[in-house]
Amino acid sequence: MGKILDGKAFADLRAEKLKEKVKNLKAQGVNPLFCVINIGDNKASKLYVRTKKRRAESVGIEQKIYQLPQDTKEEDVLDLIDELNQDPKVYGIMVQLPTPDQIDENKLLERIDPEKDVDALTPSNVGRLWQEDHFVEPATADGVMALLDYYHVDLVGKNVVIIGRSNIVGKPIAALMLEKNATVSILHLGTKDITEYTKDADIIVSAAGQANLVTADIVKDGVIIIDVGINHVNGHLVGDVDFENVLPKASMITPVPGGVGPLTVEFLMEQVIKLTRRANGIRG
């Protein structure tokens, strides 16, 4: 029977340490301010933004939300990003994705000052990630790596299979796993037969957004499963993994909810504090 990796408890533990760091910053007269730009009416985005604000407040970080209308012009968002880039009181900027069709999200991301890029999605921060010289990491990827470390999972030489190639999750996790000397495969919609990879995987990270994609018959005994999927099925939140049937075969597994989800929000706040400390010349 697999050990269930409690992402919620781990996130709460980290939050206690983060609160101390925030307190220390404030004692030095530094107020961590983080700005989120959300464009349009996407319900999930609005929910994410509110969840982040609650978490930010609970650790003492000030979060400002710029809620812009669905028909906002790209130029206006670029102007807002310029303004926030130049504001010395702002330590973190994030554009909530996806953006409406009239806006090229890459253009927005390119405009963010890399030193304020809490998502680590600007081209220079993506480059730094693959060059193993990064000072900020995409939150979910950082959270997954920290969770594995917390549970003493050694990654050297492990066959890691990542399902999903997104810029936010799949690719950065691949970069960080590679940095730890794992052997990494990234599977995606064009992969002919995912079973060919999953059956030999020591670790599977599923970020495909498809319920029941990872079933007991396609994994090996003792596999470690990190389920990043968020799917709504019959009013319930489920991951990509058939949890009940994979649990007996796995050595470790994250549940949904209560696994990776809480880590994403916690580690986003950790990026804000990393950037705030960096901007103020505070090391570590």
Ligand code: GUN
């Ligand atoms: N939308 C869903 N997840 C994310 C994320 O991690 N960052 C951004 N910017 N937008 C998102």
